[in-house]
Amino acid sequence: MLGGDGKRLKGFDVKVENVSRAYGNFKALDDVSIEIKRGEFFSLLGPSGCGKTTLLRIIAGFDNPDSGSVLLDGKDILSLPPEKRPVNTVFQSYALFPHLNAYENIAFSLRLKKLSEKAIDAKVTEYLHLVQLEGHEDKKPSMLSGGQRQRVAIARALINEPNVLLLDEPLSALDAKLRQNLLVELDHLHDQIGVTFIYVTHDQSEALSVSDRIAVMNQGKVLQIGEPFEIYENPATDFVARFIGETNLFPATVRKCVPLHDYFLTTLYIEELDSEILVTDYDNLPEGQLVSFTVRPEKVKITTDRPTHVSKDINLFKGIVEEPIYSGFQSKYYVLLDNGTVMKVLQQHANYMDEGPEIEWKEQVYVSWSAEDGYIVEVIDS
Amino acid sequence: MNRARRSGLIYSAPMGLWLTLFFLVPLSIIVLYSFLKKGLYGGVEWQFTLNAYKEMFNPAFMRVLWRTLWVSVVATSITLLLALPCGYAMARSRHQIFWLALVIVPFWTNSLIRIYAWIAILSSEGFVNELLRSLGLIKESLSLIYNQGAVITVLVYVNIPFAILPLFTTIDKFDFQLLEAARDLGATKRKAIFSVLLPSIKSGVITALIFTFIPIFGAYTTPLLVGGKDSYMIGNIIVDQVTKTRNWPLASAFSLIITLLSTLGVVWMLVSSQQERVQNKRGVL
Numbered sequence: 141m142l143g144g145d146g147k148r149l150k151g152f153d154v155k156v157e158n159v160s161r162a163y164g165n166f167k168a169l170d171d172v173s174i175e176i177k178r179g180e181f182f183s184l185l186g187p188s189g190c191g192k193t194t195l196l197r198i199i200a201g202f203d204n205p206d207s208g209s210v211l212l213d214g215k216d217i218l219s220l221p222p223e224k225r226p227v228n229t230v231f232q233s234y235a236l237f238p239h240l241n242a243y244e245n246i247a248f249s250l251r252l253k254k255l256s257e258k259a260i261d262a263k264v265t266e267y268l269h270l271v272q273l274e275g276h277e278d279k280k281p282s283m284l285s286g287g288q289r290q291r292v293a294i295a296r297a298l299i300n301e302p303n304v305l306l307l308d309e310p311l312s313a314l315d316a317k318l319r320q321n322l323l324v325e326l327d328h329l330h331d332q333i334g335v336t337f338i339y340v341t342h343d344q345s346e347a348l349s350v351s352d353r354i355a356v357m358n359q360g361k362v363l364q365i366g367e368p369f370e371i372y373e374n375p376a377t378d379f380v381a382r383f384i385g386e387t388n389l390f391p392a393t394v395r396k397c398v399p400l401h402d403y404f405l406t407t408l409y410i411e412e413l414d415s416e417i418l419v420t421d422y423d424n425l426p427e428g429q430l431v432s433f434t435v436r437p438e439k440v441k442i443t444t445d446r447p448t449h450v451s452k453d454i455n456l457f458k459g460i461v462e463e464p465i466y467s468g469f470q471s472k473y474y475v476l477l478d479n480g481t482v483m484k485v486l487q488q489h490a491n492y493m494d495e496g497p498e499i500e501w502k503e504q505v506y507v508s509w510s511a512e513d514g515y516i517v518e519v520i521d522s
Numbered sequence: 523m524n525r526a527r528r529s530g531l532i533y534s535a536p537m538g539l540w541l542t543l544f545f546l547v548p549l550s551i552i553v554l555y556s557f558l559k560k561g562l563y564g565g566v567e568w569q570f571t572l573n574a575y576k577e578m579f580n581p582a583f584m585r586v587l588w589r590t591l592w593v594s595v596v597a598t599s600i601t602l603l604l605a606l607p608c609g610y611a612m613a614r615s616r617h618q619i620f621w622l623a624l625v626i627v628p629f630w631t632n633s634l635i636r637i638y639a640w641i642a643i644l645s646s647e648g649f650v651n652e653l654l655r656s657l658g659l660i661k662e663s664l665s666l667i668y669n670q671g672a673v674i675t676v677l678v679y680v681n682i683p684f685a686i687l688p689l690f691t692t693i694d695k696f697d698f699q700l701l702e703a704a705r706d707l708g709a710t711k712r713k714a715i716f717s718v719l720l721p722s723i724k725s726g727v728i729t730a731l732i733f734t735f736i737p738i739f740g741a742y743t744t745p746l747l748v749g750g751k752d753s754y755m756i757g758n759i760i761v762d763q764v765t766k767t768r769n770w771p772l773a774s775a776f777s778l779i780i781t782l783l784s785t786l787g788v789v790w791m792l793v794s795s796q797q798e799r800v801q802n803k804r805g806v807l
Contacts, residue, residue, distance in 0.1 A: 202702050222705040235703035239721040248717075249707040300707055 151179035151336035152213040152226065152303035154199065159208030161194055168194040169205065170360035176338065176353075178213075181330050183339045183347040186357035187383070192340045193232075195357075196306050199338065200229050212304065227304040228297035232312060234289045236281040242292050243268070243277035249300040267295040270329070287318050294329070304336045311346065323350055344384045348372060356380045378432040378517045385436065388483050392417075392433040392516075394425045405453070405511060408433050412481045417455045418511040425516070435514035437486040442473060443506050444499060453511035459483070461503050471497050475507055483507055549781070556774035564768035574771035578779075583759065587779075590755040593670065594739045597677040601685050601734045602727070604678065609689030609726075610719075613696070622690070625683050633680060637747050640676050641667065644748065668750035676744045681737055685730035692726025693719075728791045736784045756780060 154176040161169040169191045176182045184192035197203040199210055201222030209216050217225050228249075236245050244251075246267055250260045268274050271291035281289055290310060297305060310326075311319045327350045330337050341347050347354050348368040355365045356379075364376040375381035382389055392408040395416060399405075403420045410417060410433060419433060441447075450456055459477040473485045485507055489497070499505060556574050558566040577583070612621040628636060643649045646663035654660045666672060696719065704714035720727070742757030749755075756776055763773035 200702075200706060202705075221710075222702070223708045223710055227706075229703070229706045231699055231703060233697070233699060235697065235699040237700060237703070237718055237722075239724075248704070252708045252713065296707065 150301070150303060150334055153178040154182075154304055154336060154338065155209075155211040155214075156195065156199075157209045157211065159195065159198060159205045159210065161191075161198065161203065161205045167360045169198075172208070172357075172360070172362050174355055174362060174365065176336060179334050179336055181327070181337045181339065181350055181352045183341060183351040183354045184357060185341055185344060185347040185354050185383075187342055189359075190357040191360040192342075192357050193308060196229070196308055196338065196340050199304070200227055200306055201225050226302055227306055228300050228302035229306040229308065230290075230293045230297050230310045232309045234281070234293040234313075236289055236292055236296070238281055241278050241280050242273060242284065242288075245281070245292050246277075246295045246299055248296060263299060267299045270298070270332075271295040286314050287322060290314065290322060294326075298329075298333065298335075302335060304338060307337060307339045309341055310339075312341075312343070319346070326350065348384070356383065358383070374515065375434070375517055378434070381432070381434045381517050386484060386486075387434045387436050388440070389432055389434045390481075392431050394427055394429040394431060396427065397421075397424050399424070406516065408516070412479070413457065413477065414479045415457070417514070418453050419514045419516060420511050421516045423516075432517045433514060434517055435509050437472065437484040438488070439513040440483065440485045440507050440509045442475070442485045442487055442499060443508075444503060446506050447508060450508075451510075454508050455511070455514070456506060456508040457483070458504065458506055461499055461501055461505055464497065464499060464501055466497055471499070473499065473505075475505060477507075552774045552777050552781075554774075555771050556778055558771050560769045560771050564764075564770060566770055571771075574769075574775040577769075577772050578775055586754050586756060586759055589753075590739060590757075593674060593677070593753070593755060594735055594741075597674045597681070597738050598731065598735045600674065601678045601682050601738075602730060605682055605685035605689050605730060606727075608682075608686050609693050612686070612690045613693035614698070618694075625686050625690075628683070634743060634747075637676055637680065637744055640672070640679070640748055644672055644675075667748055668753075670749070670753050672748040673741075673745050673753045673755075676748050677738050677741055680744065681734040684733040684737070688726045688729040688733060689723070692723040692729075696722055725795060728794065732787050732791055735787060739783065740780050 154174075156172060156174040156176075159169055159172045160167070172191070172195060174182075174195075184195060186192050194203060198205050199217075201217070201220065204218065210218055212226060237248065240248070243264055247260050247264050250263060255263075264277075268277060271294055273288060273291050273295065276284065276288060279288075281292070284292065290313075293310070307326075311322055314322065323346060326337075330350075339347070339351065348371070351368055353365060353367055354371050356363045356371060358379050364371060364380050366374075371380065372384055375384060378389055381387050390410045390412050392410045394406060395409050396407040397404045398407075400420070403422050404424050406419050406421050406425060407416050408419060408431070409415075417433065425431065446458075447454070447456065457477050459475040461473050462476045462482065463474040465472040469489060471487050471489065473487070475483045475485055477483055487497075487499075555566055557570055557572070559569040559571045559573065561567050612618060612625075615621055641648070644667040645651070646665065646667075648666070650666060651660070651663045654664070700718050700722065701714045704718045705711070709717060740757050741755055742761060745753045745755045745758055756779075760773045760776045763769045763776070
């Protein structure tokens with residue numbers, strides 16, 4: 141049976157070392173190095189064309205890097221053909237065999253291993269149960285719903301007992317609600333069987349909600365590797381900040397850097413705001429350095445009255461609500477600041493409102509955030 | 523009759539007329555003639571008899587019938603075995619138009635001329651023999667023509683485009699990620715092709731089979747031009763019965779047999795594709 145902590149050991153660690161792959165002049169992967177721990181749920185996150193799928197195909201054995209190596213459990217696997225690698229793949233389009241029914245699709249790898257009919261039946265039944273597909277075994281893929289095809293694809297890959305499971309945007313073809321459910325199931329499945337999952341996605345909320353760690357990629361390069369909260373709260377580059385979640389991002393120039401406790405209180409000049417702002421940072425940045433400043437919409441406070449007590453490290457701006465978007469548990473406001481810049485602000489509705497949201501269209505508001513809530517990110521691309 | 527049905531009849535009338543004039547009427551004449559008595563100098567006498575069918579069981583004719591079947595099976599198999607990798611390579615190529623053109627261009631030349639070209643290639647002073655002689659590999663000419671081998675070679679050559687085209691079309695529609703999926707699940711390259719590609723392109727294979735088997739089975743020109751005494755096929759017998767022996771009922775009976783066997787092939791194709799659909803449907807219940 142499945143389950144138990146012992147299964148954790150089944151996962152292999154994956155080491156991608158200095159892998160590069162070019163198609164003509166296009167660098168799909170540019171000196172990529174990633175270390176994935178055994179049993180980890182690791183996501184490769186980035187926009188289309190960032191190289192994440194190329195990396196997955198290299199690990200699976202469908203593509204070969206121009207240079208670099210891929211180690212599974214310490215052994216270089218690049219010389220092995222796909223059928224000899226201890227990895228299995230859940231394809232984006234599922235790639236179910238159309239001429240075989242669900243049962244035979246799942247049994248495919250067992251039949252190749254020439255197991256006895258009895259052993260095959262026992263195992264397929266077990267995995268049909270695991271992905272909750274009992275009663276659908278006789279259906280051809282064309283007769284299954286998107287979610288059911290997805291489950292067949294997962295069972296077919298897992299029944300081969302891989303040490304690493306590769307998932308190539310496995311949920312992208314499903315509708316939003318189903319995607320949420322399957323994502324939770326996938327997470328449970330990972331906990332249950334304990335093999336290493338490498339999950340490719342362009343959907344940041346998917347990656348944030350299930351991953352142990354995430355590698356954010358763009359243009360063939362890994363920009364940041366970290367746990368979901370690190371990636372969200374502490375993006376390394378302006379690309380990561382913009383790609384993960386929504387944010388307000390402004391180019392800025394360092395004016396002054398003053399040490400304060402174990403960090404630096406930095407004064408930035410932001411041309412778009414035509415103003416100086418305060419932000420805390422761990423680095424002592426030289427005056428005149430060009431950086432990006434970002435603050436998440438949910439960290440910005442919005443009030444109709446001018447805050448009465450404004451401490452020194454609060455950044456405060458006045459503006460007019462251009463577009464309030466009420467969505468039940470929260471409202472999003474596009475605030476046009478006096479200097480012509482638009483800022484996104486999110487307000488959670490934590491308390492009961494019997495007279496509706498208090499901030500209306502075209503109303504004058506104050507937006508503010510404290511120095512710790514914003515952060516400085518490196519400028520790589522613009 | 524409502525308007526929609528009437529206009530449907532009008533639109534399908536040319537097709538119906540065509541089929542009636544050029545298929546049903548001639549076929550009926552053949553059926554009719556096969557049951558009549560042969561005329562002394564060709565033609566028929568209006569008298570019902572089963573003579574034509576009795577004559578068919580003449581051992582000399584049966585030998586030719588078996589030979590025709592044998593040659594057709596061998597030539598069709600070779601054609602398919604060659605056409606499959608060709609269709610595969612074309613479907614995977616980036617220059618599909620170029621390869622398609624190469625397959626289609628020979629049709630611009632009359633098939634009779636193309637068969638004559640093979641005489642130039644295979645005859646004792648032909649291209650192959652001259653080449654082997656100049657390389658010093660042979661002294662005496664090899665007899666490459668006027669035998670069964672030459673007939674099969676040329677039949678394969680003439681018919682291979684009809685196998686390549688349907689195979690190319692189905693392989694081109696095949697999702698090649700399925701092969702990656704099979705490899706991923708532990709199949710070798712060869713195993714992936716046999717267990718995933720071939721079953722998925724079954725309809726194309728059956729079409730190719732029928733498109734080549736039927737014309738080969740009824741072949742007449744090829745055995746006449748490049749065959750020897752031992753390569754007579756049914757097609758040749760029919761022509762002989764019409765032009766030399768002047769036994770029109772027997773010619774009709776043979777033609778009917780060819781038509782029947784070909785029809786059986788088409789029915790088999792339809793039934794097997796129908797079966798697949800039924801299997802798919804059973805999955806719903």
